[in-house]
Amino acid sequence: SGYYQDTSPVFSVDGNYLFFLTNRNMEAVYSDLDATWIYPNSAQIAAISLLPDTATLLPVKNDEIELEIEVNEGTGEMPNGDAQTESVVDIDFSDMESRLVLLPPEAGNIGQLFPFQDKLAYLRRPNSGSTEENASLMFYDFEERQEQTVFGDVDRAVQAADGKTMLIASNNRYGIVEVAPDQKLEESIPTDGLVMDLVPREEWQQIFDDTWRRYRDFFYDPNMHGVDWAAMREQYGALLADARTRWDVQNIQFHLLGETSAGHTYVRDGDVERAERRETGFLGIDWAQNDNLYLIGRIVRPASWDTEVRSPFDLTGVGVQQGDYILAVNGVYLDTNKDPYAAFEGLSADTISLLVSSTGELEDAQSVTLQALTQNQENALRNLEWIENNRKMVDELSGGKLGYIYMSNTADRGQLELVRMFYGQLDKEGFIIDERFNGGGQLADRFLELMQRPIVYNLHWRHGRDQTQPIKTNPGPMGMLINGWAASGGDGLPWAFQELEAGPIVGENTMGILVGPATGHTLIDGGGITVPGARLYDNDGHWFWEGEGVSPDIEVWDDPSILAEGVDPQLERVVEEVLKLIDDALPRMTPAP
Incomplete structure (x- = not known):
């Protein structure tokens, strides 16, 4: 039905x-x-x-029903339940x-x-x-x-x-x-003796042929954006003869798929040589140097309420301050002729012992034991600090009127960021939505649905404060920041924001890759490709601007030299524009009659 x-x-x-x-x-x-x-x-x-x-x-079931036993006439035998009959x-x-x-x-x-x-x-x-x-x-x-x-x-x-x-x-x-209860794998099937005859060039040919065929059969446009796909097979297939490694094959795949001039045309490596990674341990600090010694120039700190990741020096009871000297790690003294983290190679997430001095002298040095951060934790910490600094900047520029929400993607991370920053600032009169560097994920309808939820009812309580229904909503004005590093779902979010006329968009064109979503295809050696089987278009029947992206209403260049000085002209401009809209915004709640 x-x-x-x-x-x-x-x-x-x-x-x-x-x-x-x-x-x-x-x-x-x-x-x-x-x-x-x-x-x-x-x-x-x-x-x-x-x-x-x-x-x-x-x-x-009725336990009192007696079973009737069927007996074959003339033989007195029961029917043969094991007789093989063909099912119809x-x-x-x-x-x-x-x-x-x-x-x-x-x-x-x-x-x-x-x-x-x-x-x-x-x-x-x-x-x-x-x-x-x-x-x-x-x-x-x-x-x-x-x-x-x-x-x-x-x-x-x-x-x-x-x-x-x-x-x-x-x-x-x-x-x-x-198919019986509580089975065990006491004797598993041995696989250590399995062998195969591998002829790499034959496998590479199949990888190339499968890549070409999957696009012929599943790419959203059967006309392949006007490309002569049969000619591409001949042109790029001829390069396989000169391939020496699986990396070469991957490069050929990349260039073949690049002929479509479409987004979401990715290649994943397969059977390639991989070196063992030795990951560096990090401390969540900016280093400084004084003569031939390294010291803590600054401890990187996220928002005070954010407990996701912190510098090991930002924990209570550690007793290490900005300006303290780090002389050695695990008995290895830091050499100022090298990067300070050279001595931390291979110490990612390890428990380490630091020799720390407030003066730089060995006489007053003390041993401090802590756990080093991973590269991902260090990156996350610095990103969280950047987000908090932006929030503070919006708060200062708007006189406390506007909230700030950063969305790093439109997947699970972006969902987390949106929900906690939106719900945590519902008392604001409006919002700045920053989706610069947004890595994409899903289409953005649920995100915008949350941010544009209308007030349907108001409730008056005899004992208690009146409230809106839904309670968790904010009808105030919004503005959005975009740049050229926002892609895929990072294109879709501002596009929908623009289609819904949700507010001004400031910044630079997004990347422009919305031929997609794409399906994943695994190849014979464990590698893979993605094939975009669809393309977005709007309610007026226009394709999304592939390769061009979403254009801002107000173009502002994010000059790196200015950003390095702690000034964000894009953020300043979008705050200015949204503040203009506050006076004409809908009321937060209608007073009770």
Whole structure:
């Protein structure tokens, strides 16, 4: 009927039923932050009798009914239940959905159905929001009317060709299990003796051919943006003869896909040589130098309320201050002829011992033990400090009237940033949305839906303060910052902002890559490509400006020399523009009559 999302159909062994997954368990989970809700873990297992006169899979049981035993006339023998007969599948499609029954297993994150005689096996993955990490192979026994666990930690599973057992993968081990409770992998299938004859050039040819074919078959435009795709195969395919490494093949792939002049045309390396990484440990500081000694020039600090990552010197009780000298790490003295972090090579996330002195003299040096930051933590710390400095700048420039929200992407990180910075500043009269350097992710409709949520009701309380409904909303004016490093979803967000006339956009054109989204395709050696199978267009029937991006309403160049001095002309201009809109903004709440 189309009322529900139904997937993964499989026929029963006897051909009388169709099993499938159906997302119809609508149990709302409410947000802790507002009154919004979602419907996670909604998948249930359904079965449909293919003919109206087929008995239901779950007939009512009556323990008092005596079984009638059928006896063959003349022989007195029972029928042979093991006789092999060919299944014939007949289907009556009339009013078919009314014959659906939901099987007893609890709804959840269920996937892959495997039919067996009198049983149905399936994977039960951790429910959204749970702390579990591993999937389990389960089965439902139609005779016992019971769900049971076959194996509790499964990465992948497939049904064996005999239709009686299953091949499972668990923690890089493989084994055959029966569809029975509590199976063990006591003897896994040995794979250490598997060998193959690898001819790299033949494999490279297949990688190239598959890349070319996938674009021919799945690129959103069958005319390939006017490119003679057959000629491209001949032109770039001829270069394979000169390839010496898998890196060369990857470069050929990149240039082939570049002929489409489209975004989301990515190549992922496969079977290449990889060196062992020795990652540097970091301290979350800016270094300074005094003669032949290194000292702490500044401790990098995020917002006071932000506990995501901090410099190890920014923790209570450490007792190390800005201006203190760092003489040695793990007994190795820092050499001012080298980068100070040269002595921290290989110490990423390690517990380290620093020799620290307030004067630079060994006599008053003390040993300080702490944990070094990783490169990702150091990057995140500096980004958080930059965000907080921008927030303070907006607050100062606007006289406390405007809030500041930074969104690094339109995926999970951007969701986190938007929600905590929007809800944390609802008392402001308007907002600056900064999406410069936005790395993309999803399309932005949910983001803008949150920021533009209208006030529908007002509530007057006899005891308490009046409120709007929804409570967590702000109808004040908004402005947006963009630049040339915002791409994909970072193009889509300001484009939607512009289409909705949500406010002024200041900065420079975004990158302009909205041929997409793209699907991932794995190649024979573990490498891969993405193929954009769609392209965005607006409600007026215009394609997004690929290669051009979203143009700002007010163009302001982010001059690096000015930014280095702590001045942000783009931020200053967007604050100026949004402040002009405050006086004409809708009221936050209508007074009670």
